[in-house]
Amino acid sequence: MNGFEGELKKRILAIVPHVLVEVPKDDTSNWQQTKKDLSQLEFVQNISPIVEAESLVLSNNALQGVLIQGIEPEQEQHNLVFQHMLNGQLNSLSTTAYQVIIGQSLARKLDVSQGDKIRVVVPAKTIFTPMGRIPVQRIFTIAGIFNMGSQVDDSVIYMHKNDANKLLRVKDDEVSHLRLYLQDAFLAEQVVEKIHQQFPSLTARSWQTSQGTLFSAVKMEKNMIWLMLSLIVAVAAFNIVSALVMVVIDKQGEIAILQTCGMDRAGIVKIFIAQGVINGFWGVALGSFFGVLLALNLNDIMSVLGVNLLGGGYATQSLPVDLQWLDVLTVSGSALLMSFLATLYPAYRASLTQPAEVLSHE
Known part of the structure; x- marks a missing residue:
């Protein structure tokens, strides 16, 4: 865009x-x-x-x-x-x-x-x-x-x-x-x-008197793409929630042992937040790297694959790729923020573990 x-x-x-x-x-x-x-x-x-x-x-x-x-x-x-x-x-x-x-x-x-x-x-x-x-x-x-x-x-x-x-x-x-x-x-x-x-x-x-509506339409399309991208990242963030919830359920015994050894609730929360943020960081890092690599070589890749999105009448025209690093940082930062927010509920749930109740069944 x-x-x-x-x-x-x-x-x-x-x-x-x-x-x-x-x-x-x-x-x-x-x-x-x-x-x-x-x-x-x-x-x-x-x-x-x-x-x-x-x-x-x-x-x-x-x-x-x-x-x-x-x-x-x-x-x-x-x-x-x-x-x-x-x-x-x-x-x-x-x-x-x-x-x-x-x-x-x-x-x-x-x-x-x-x-x-x-x-x-x-x-x-x-x-x-x-x-x-x-x-x-x-x-x-x-x-x-x-x-x-x-x-x-x-x-x-x-x-x-x-x-x-x-x-x-x-x-x-x-x-x-x-x-x-x-x-x-x-x-x-x-x-x-x-x-x-x-x-x-x-x-x-x-020029906005005669052509302003056209650029306003482009701006609106950019905002809609940003919204769709945010929804996609949000769906991916739910995977972190579900994965950490499963980890919490699976590691109830280990959490209880840590609590009996003196770890407080804040420590338990930090462990699961760190785990979720690390997973989110690697996902964002790899996604950003391959996304930038793809964007910078998009026309060459389409040429090799023989893909022409603009139709037969535009065989020699390439897509106008304009990679702006501020956009890359904004998207990556937003994804990291969503990853962090996705860890809060599982970490809070892990901190509610009752050691006596869990270890009584061990």
Whole structure:
């Protein structure tokens, strides 16, 4: 689950802005000062201007609603999207006008490839023509295709900011939003709160507005797995209870002899607690060792055995294993705690042994 959460974070948050700040409409041409002010905020790693607008893309075979992002390629070199290019390069947006970069899943839906042309239509912007009022539209050439393997690959297209402004009929130096890249995307809400406090005139929203429910679902699944794992360990702990109870019944005579030799109830309790904890320790140690060994070599083991959990369409994709030692320590510590708790009842029962009653039958 850590691996899947990491993959979601990498693939989705590479496309969805960590924090998106809307530039005031009366200040769309003087956004440089706003960018400079925001760059002083804690956790902000980089800021790039973008132009956003909802649009439709049409090919000869299909139509799809997408979000246009007009960018400045020079300021997006660190963007993970453009490190997963299958065809083309990001710099082509600057060298040739009216070029776009789209996701592989969108290219499949539109049945297009690099070099093909698509029509981009902006329904919110219209112009008057002899044929009447029609939406603004323009033909673009596909300069590149990326594949992040996320569900938003088919909902975002990239073009140069100047081309986006021409399409939207605004000045070249205008921007609609500032995209904030953070050191950690999960600090987005803190940054948004600081922006609202220090810059009341700005409107900011984080990625959690659009994608937060998905990560909440992953977190809930992690909690459910933790609950199931706890129940499994609890069932195993009952084996310690039953084993120690049987030992107590079987060793009644020995317990009575120890008591007659001067051992008090606390000593009897310590003996059985020590026995149960030692058994639990060896179980946790061996289980943790083989569990970690299995986790670190899981993909190699599945490859050797020919097991493919993701189906035939993902033959070359491995499971995203992310072993975190804090989780290992938490699980091991919880198992040890359950082992200790499981010894309390048998140890207490052993301490109730009556030497006279037991030895009278010996």
